[in-house]
Amino acid sequence: MSRRAQKWNFSSARSTFIQSAFDHVLRDLTDAGYACAIVQAADSSVLHVHPTAPPDLATLPQAALTCQQFLRLKSGDLALVNDPSSGSFSLSTFTCVTAASLPDGDLLIAARFETSRRLSADGKVDNEGVRVPPMPIASKRVLNRDILTAMSMHPMAAPDLAQRVEAAAAMLFEAARRFEALAKAPGTTFDALTFKNYLEDSSAAFETALARLPLGTAIVTGRVLGSNEQIKLTLELSEKHVQFDFKGTEVSSKVGINDLTTLGTCIWSVLALLEEDVPLTSAVLGHFQISAPTNSLLASKSQLSLERGLTLVVPLLGELIHTALAKINPKLKRAGTAGADALAQIEFANGRTVMLSAAPGAAADAADAGQDAYGAWNPQFHPSLEKSETPQLVFTAYGVHKGSGGKGSKKGGDAEFIACKVSEPAKLRWLLGRSSAKAEGASGGKSGTPAEIEIVRAGGKSEKHGALEGFVELASGDEIRLHGAGGGSWGALSEDKDD
Amino acid sequence: MASTIGIWMGDSFAEISAKAGKNQVSSRWFHPKKSLAEGLKETLLKLEASEPGTVVIATSRAEMSVARKQGTEPALLVTTGFETWARFGHATPTGIPALRAQREWFPTSPEKIFGIDERVRADGTIEKALDVTELEALVSKLELLKVKEIAIAFLHSEKFPKHEQAAADFFRAKGFNVVLSSTMRGFDDLTRVRRTVESAFAETVLQEDLSKLKAVLPEGWKLEFWSPDGVTTSTSAAVVRGGVEAALAKAFAKGTTYFFGLEEFLTFTDGQTSLLPVQPTTQITASQWTFPSWSGVDRGYEPGPMLFGKSHQLTVLDVLFVRDRLNGDIEGFSDRIQAKSSARILEALFTLGKNLAEPGRRAADAKEIAEDLESAFTERLAMDLAIRGVSAIRLAGPLAQVIAPLLQKRRPDLKFTVQDLTIAEAAAQGAL
Incomplete structure (x- = not known):
């Protein structure tokens, strides 16, 4: 870089290079849909997060640090974890962590993937999947296949867990190799000072973006659908900080999310409104301050169902934050959306389960109609339709449920729908969550239709279910139709316009 | 001896490389200036082939038709x-x-x-x-x-x-x-x-191009296409998609090659093909940093880089132009350059720098920005080189001679060789 550049923005040029280096090294992983994070082992600073779901922002770096704390990872080692107390947010979400050995200290690289979600019968987390604490599963780039095999044989493990871990491991080891090669290349400076400058630049970049939001304070409350506990938020936007005070939020014996999931969701909610590619580092994350009452439903340490938390609390939290921001600046107002998928789990006698999910329609605002089939607060997991079919279950339809979005000047997004038929008896357990309620329209726009499960029995009789959660028995030949919740629309429809 | 004509049918450029006995004819041109059929007709006349031969085409028209939404x-x-x-x-x-x-x-x-x-x-x-x-x-x-x-x-x-x-x-x-x-x-x-x-x-677009080619092809000549599975007589877009990469991958099967084409920058290593993170017409824009960035958007040649005189979107090629890297004669490309566009490009760089200047710091001079952008571009390429960990690299393509000195300066420890092989020549090597 020329000396003259030092006069204007040398540091920023260097930071641009660092960010592009991170993107380049992680390219295979991010192209394959993994969430990724890079953390400096020495001081735990987060250099890069590439999230695929809101909780990733806070939980993914923590997963890397927890693995490092217990396992002291070196280059060539690999750890696997999904335990929520160690940085995960769902037992269907697995994180692999390795280390890259650089001259000035190791970098931890984490990659996270989704497997099929699972609903528990008793509302407790332990029946939502196999729980894996930070576990060493490779050394010197050789996987311990005995451990992987044992894990895969667990009745609640995803059938393809071992293959998914192997695929992640290969890409992670390659990412570590790339870092190590890059650090050795002449002219490349991957040292503590460079990273320190990078963090400072990322903080400055974020402050510039934050300055586009108005200053102010807002107080909002909301209630968890079904169990009715209150979330209370006092949101304060200042020049350089965003403060979330959840004092007044209640404890719940039915539903909750942990503090890291809350933190990630809060940060995501604000960043999503900035609509900018802000570098996600600990320097940026440090601009957010959050306090929630201990053991409240936003800082829960209990063994409650994580899926209920993801479906009921995370999207409510996101919507409340947006409502608060809209109070400070009415231009940020949006219609409502369920924000998370409606879920229906089919359990066969042989232990096989198939999870159906239907994404909600997104909310409309003054500028745009809501997008079809997109739950912003959800982990995005879309298994192949063809690969999910078996002799026990055949899909009969899949697509967008036209007309489910609210009608208005800017239409609410239509929801996803999915239908299948079973050829042997099974149990159907569903969690429609927030999708069971209508997503409200705004500024005169209509609400979307709520989620619904229709069961067309083999004899032709149809029954509809719209409760937040439930359970029925299925017989051979029954068809299950799951409709997600349509998004709320914006603005009244003019009389002469046919939407 | 039967003649062979290799053709590269690109998004905006075309290339022909033909051989009949001791006669050799080659050319490259910008599509809008002359159709591929006209180019082929001219080549056949100059070639004076005594017997029918084979035309082998490597094309990116199928995928570009989709990328540009022109089908x-x-x-x-x-x-x-x-x-x-x-x-x-x-x-x-x-x-x-x-x-x-x-x-x-x-x-x-x-x-x-x-x-x-x-x-x-x-x-x-x-x-x-x-x-x-x-x-x-x-x-x-x-x-x-x-x-x-x-x-x-x-x-x-x-x-x-x-x-x-x-x-x-x-x-x-x-x-x-x-x-x-x-x-x-x-x-x-x-x-x-x-x-x-x-x-x-993409099928209609591709077949329209082909029908014009077939109209000028004399009787007895065979038409073949590169596909990911090798050379084929199929002409369907589904089959010939990826043909350019396939032809080059075969030509560069051994070692590591960086191909700096007019439309694509590609790498070939041990049978693996990949796109470089920056392309010749990648747009340069403001970013969240106070330094310009590559937008990730590839503008292509419609309307093309600013140096062609019709666009106001800055690209990598524009930076190389104002840094006097494009002074040599690149067939089919250099004659499109509008010398007067240099002033416009520098103005665009100055505006970009002014908008990004940090408070209290002076805005950069346009030429400083160009120098630093060129350096950033070279660093991105060097990053890719470092990750591959090879010590000997082949550079090929019409822009190889432009970029070679930049990489050599950045990595004097590596051995670079420049190979003068065009896509059309690589295509011709695959005749069945």
């Missing part, structure tokens, strides 16, 4: 009940928190998607047999919609293609062009459907 919407036939599934696709996580999903553009409209009453299960059991007579009713609808291309994507057709083949036979007999998802191997279901529709979308 013809096909009809899409899917298993009934799945009409909206393929079109809305799935949200692509971008790593940026957002309330709107990123979804790929779909190359046909909802009114051209039809559900067909057929169903094959995962194990091949036919739950509902395809009744070809029911397809008759669709023919008049397609004619009303002026559809000529049909993409067919039934569930499980990759393993059990009979229904697709029966439907294809029916529609081909009626004069339609048909692309089948069962010919797209190795993709998941949603990607397979998308690629089928994309191929059908």
